[in-house]
Amino acid sequence: MDRVYNFSAGPSQLPLPVLEQAQRDLVNYPGAGCSVMEMSHRSKPYQAIIDTAEKTLRRIMNIPDDYAVLFLQGGASLQFSMIPMNLARQGQTTAYAVTGQFAKKAWEEGKRWGNAVAVVNGKDTNFARIPEITPDMIPQDAAYLHITGNNTIFGTTYNTLPDTGNVPLVCDLSSTILGKEFDVSRFDLIYAGAQKNMGIAGLTVVIVKKDRLTDDLDPVIPTMLRYKVMADNGSMYNTPPCFAIYMAGLVFQWVEQEGGVKALEERNTKKAYALYDYLDQSQVFHPVADPKDRSIMNVTFTLPDDEQTAAFIKMAAGRGLTNIKGHRSVGGCRASIYNAMPMEGVQKLLQCMKDFEAGLRE
Numbered sequence: 001m002d003r004v005y006n007f008s009a010g011p012s013q014l015p016l017p018v019l020e021q022a023q024r025d026l027v028n029y030p031g032a033g034c035s036v037m038e039m040s041h042r043s044k045p046y047q048a049i050i051d052t053a054e055k056t057l058r059r060i061m062n063i064p065d066d067y068a069v070l071f072l073q074g075g076a077s078l079q080f081s082m083i084p085m086n087l088a089r090q091g092q093t094t095a096y097a098v099t100g101q102f103a104k105k106a107w108e109e110g111k112r113w114g115n116a117v118a119v120v121n122g123k124d125t126n127f128a129r130i131p132e133i134t135p136d137m138i139p140q141d142a143a144y145l146h147i148t149g150n151n152t153i154f155g156t157t158y159n160t161l162p163d164t165g166n167v168p169l170v171c172d173l174s175s176t177i178l179g180k181e182f183d184v185s186r187f188d189l190i191y192a193g194a195q196k197n198m199g200i201a202g203l204t205v206v207i208v209k210k211d212r213l214t215d216d217l218d219p220v221i222p223t224m225l226r227y228k229v230m231a232d233n234g235s236m237y238n239t240p241p242c243f244a245i246y247m248a249g250l251v252f253q254w255v256e257q258e259g260g261v262k263a264l265e266e267r268n269t270k271k272a273y274a275l276y277d278y279l280d281q282s283q284v285f286h287p288v289a290d291p292k293d294r295s296i297m298n299v300t301f302t303l304p305d306d307e308q309t310a311a312f313i314k315m316a317a318g319r320g321l322t323n324i325k326g327h328r329s330v331g332g333c334r335a336s337i338y339n340a341m342p343m344e345g346v347q348k349l350l351q352c353m354k355d356f357e358a359g360l361r362e
Ligand SMILES: *Cc1c(COP(=O)(O)O)cnc(C)c1O
Pocket: 010, 074, 075, 076, 077, 078, 102, 148, 150, 151, 152, 172, 173, 174, 175, 193, 194, 196
């Protein structure tokens, strides 16, 4: 079987040059005499790997010096818990924009720790759009406003960041980090699971303003869940996810070689709008997300019924276009077109949609 165009939301397609580099290094990493998987995380070659990964990420995201970069485990989902525990006192007010399933999960975890208030809840519009947020809607004593930068399941995104007044912004960028430019200084904290646009599962990247790091936390908070401990130990308080960090480092280098995040954002916009332009005039396929909130990373669409949806997914799979079935909670289809998805893959999907529609007309 040839390599497919994999439209999975995550774990997702990786750039081929990254896989090939990993393959070359797999058995014997240059100068180490063993693989990255067998190396001590305290060894010189490994320190170089993690340092280079961090430096490259700092360059491509333009991360200011007053921010720490942490390489953690537990997925983006563990951040739902770590964020309130590290940035808010127990019982303190925190604010959440509930714009999708992951946003809701973050809010639920926030409620375990503090007075987590949903500033908006997109449930009434089936999460097809991002409700407007203005400073007067946010409790101004909140420790932060948590937003989900890109709603992976529904295919919506913040095309402009909300004005929060004096409340710091915390953002889940799992499905859009490195796919789109962000001004890191707008946020107190950014986090993302690596398996969508930065590499493989097992690594979560947290970018946090250093002045939010403190030892003065509730004693019940476990050592492993304290940002300050992780920052003070260079993400190596314990064994880090060594191989996942190495893979992310390769992806960061690839992003740089491709012209950086800005160049990829332009490419991603072209890919997404090739699909949206077709969806907007199709008689069979219908876009899900509100036009102003469309994601360039996850394009969601529906067909008139389940039978046609299944037939289309089957036809696409037959052409080597896989994982376009929508999330089980939304149905329909979803094409996740992260950085590693080339324009050719999108063109093939587009052709498949056109052929499917033409076939129905015959
Ligand atoms: C995938 C995803 C998550 C969950 O990530 P895990 O690493 O599986 O915990 C959280 N938020 C968003 C926006 C996601 O896309």
